[in-house]
Amino acid sequence: MFAVSARSFLKATGLSLAFHAEPLFDGVGLTLAPGDRVALVGPNGVGKSSLLKVLAGRLSAIAGRVEYGPDARVGYFFQQVPDPGQSVGAFLREPLAELFAAEARLHELERGIESGRLSLLDEYGTLLERFETLGGWTARARVDEVSQRLGVAHLDEHTPLARVSGGEQARLMLARVLLTEPSILLLDEPTNHLDADAVAWLGDYLAAFPGALLVISHDRAFLDRVATQVVELDGIHDELQTYEGGYTAYRAEKQARWQRLLLDYEAQEKYRARLAEDIEATKGHAAATESATANDHWRRIAKKVAKKAKARERRLDRELQSARWIAEPRTRPTLTLAFPDPENDALAGLHVKQLPVMAGDRTLFELADLEIKPGARILISGPNGAGKSSLLAALAARAEPGAVAVLPQTHDGLRLETSVIDYFRSRVPVYPEDAEQILTGYLFGEEQWEAPLRALSAGELRRLLLAVAVNEGAPILMLDEPTNYLDFDSLDVVERAVRAFTGTVLVVSHDRYFAQAAGLSQEWVVRAGELDC
Incomplete structure (x- = not known):
């Protein structure tokens, strides 16, 4: 692992940022030193991801400054690949480009020396020393281990990034960041799209990471494993609120x-x-x-x-x-969420026969005969790429029209120029006044109703998709990674709502905390081309 010195620090002072003339945060300060493992939390839409971009130098603040120590090497993870046309192999090897170029040149020199060109010995010795300094002897092992642990080793290295799934792109991004061996890690929702084994490996990696870590995550068990301090950007106070310990200590x-x-x-x-x-x-x-x-x-x-x-x-x-006089305590509004009770119990179950589960044009496995009884509460788990999302899609396609409400795992395919209220009404046929009232309950203020979807944060998009799924009124809920991007208060509300829902529930999730709180009592495991019920 990259050696981390005491000079690998990050210091931010007086950071301010606005979005469409509305202030996101003002006067924020933060210092990260080697050994710090800090979780950045707060409600959706307050600017957590924007703050991370400012710290990573990807976004300019309107005020304040960010300083890096002379030995700082910043690794920043966000879930968007820079060049969709680049191949998987080239993308992963790019952070180690100098090392692999040195390796290729060493092989050329070895062949020249073997043919008697002894004049190449000096260049060979100098380059070999550089190769060893870069950690060349273990480079391929590092690439192989990170790729295997993050579930991307199966991808053909010649495949363009545009042809792999959004989840696989996110895992490739995380692998690439870790391969740079940074001294400061800035991670935005790194556990999204990771299966349980990959999350466990990442948790162990970060818990032992000697550098500075700042991570945004909704995964409560992961934060308990990794974080030793929590800072909250709550949208009320200008300064970050600081708490010692992980998620459990923070909430208490x-x-x-x-x-x-x-x-x-x-x-x-x-x-x-x-x-x-x-x-x-x-x-x-x-x-x-x-x-x-x-x-x-x-x-x-x-x-x-x-x-x-x-x-x-x-x-x-x-x-x-006076400053010592206590202002009235304020909290941000919380999500309002209650799934309506199914009106037609006859549609609350599902029975399928000879159902192929497909990924594109490839058959992952086939279900000969599967019955989901009314009121079933099923957790679907399994490793990345096994076909959990494909299984949900196949089951939803076989259901009666209007019987299933689906919350997709990703926001791919959304027309980002569509306004919030137009998208909602395209999926839930209600009058404009009713749509406005419903959206208000999902924390969308009047100024957001006509805003394009591209203006929403990932968490806000998640809330909008939840609003659609809830208000479709279907007796069967299919939720694919419902905890992704949501803040903690929203997670509490979703857990209670799913637990209270009297219809049939199928949930793809690696979040055991959520599965228990939501009352999922049955588990299906998808792996190795089969479904274990």
């Missing part, structure tokens, strides 16, 4: 902080109300005394009391404006 401490803040605010408000009431009573008593008597002595005393009450009122105003 966040709840504890909220309760303490709420108690402090309530005590403060009681004090403010008592003080304001006392001031008003004093002012009223002084005014009544002054107007009720002609005695100059008592009138002077009443005026003094009124002045003191006024002074106390000004002091209270100053306290209300």
Whole structure:
């Protein structure tokens, strides 16, 4: 692994960014040093991915600066390949281009020396030393191990990136980042599209990573394994909120902080109300005394009391404006989600015979006879590429029209120029006013209804697809990796909603935390060209 020095650090100060003139974050500061393993969390749409892009130098902030240590080597993972025409092999080897070029030249020199051209010995010695410095003897082993662990070793190295699936592209991107052996890793949702074995390997790799790590992830068990600190971009405070420990510790401490803040605010408000009431009573008593008597002595005393009450009122105003006065605690709105109970129980099950499960024009396996009983709650698991998503697609295609609502794994194929409300109404036939009301429950404000899909974050797109799946009203739900991209609060809501749904549920997921919370009681495993029920 690449040697990491104390000078491999990243420091950000005063970062601010806006999107369509709306501020995303303002004055954000963050420092990463070797050994730091930090999770960046927060609601969808607050700018987490944008902040990561700024830190990686892929996006310019409108204010602030990012500094790197002299030995810093930044590895940035995001799920979009730069050149779809590039081959799989060339894409993976590109970070090690110098090393493989040196290896090829060494072979040429060896052949020349063997033929008697001894003048090549000096170049050979110099190049061999460089080859060893670059870790050449273990390079191919590193490529093979990372490719195998991340499930891309089966891909033909001559295949263009455009011809592999979105999930395979994401895994290739992650493999390429790890092969650069960076000293600072910036990872945006690295566990999406990884099976359980790959997530476990990545967790072990990152837990032992000697450099600095900043990771955005929805995978709660993964964050407990990897993170030693959580920073939250909550869309309310300007500064990042910091918590020690992983996901479990973060949620417990966040709840504890909220309760303490709420108690402090309530005590403060009681004090403010008592003080304001006392001031008003004093002012009223002084005014009544002054107007009720002609005695100059008592009138002077009443005026003094009124002045003191006024002074106390000004002091209270100053306290209300002071930094130590607690503002009313605020939270962001949460997702509203409830699957309607199926209206037609007869359609709540599914029985198929002689069903081929296809990936493109290739048959992965065939189901001779499969029955899904009404009310079944099924988790579909298995390694990457085994055919889990293809199985869902095949089953959905055999179902009666309107019987199945599908949440796809990826957002591929969406017409990104379509507006949010037009896309929703194209899938759910409702009046515009009803669509607006429904979308509001899914945290889409009025300013987003006419926004194009390309303006949404991955998490916001996920919420929109959920809105469609929920409101189609089908008795069978087929959810493909439903936890991808969603923030923690939204995950809690989805888990409760799926658990409460009385119809039939099939879920492809590697998130055991979600499977348990959603009440999935049966498991199917897809592997080695077969379905194990």
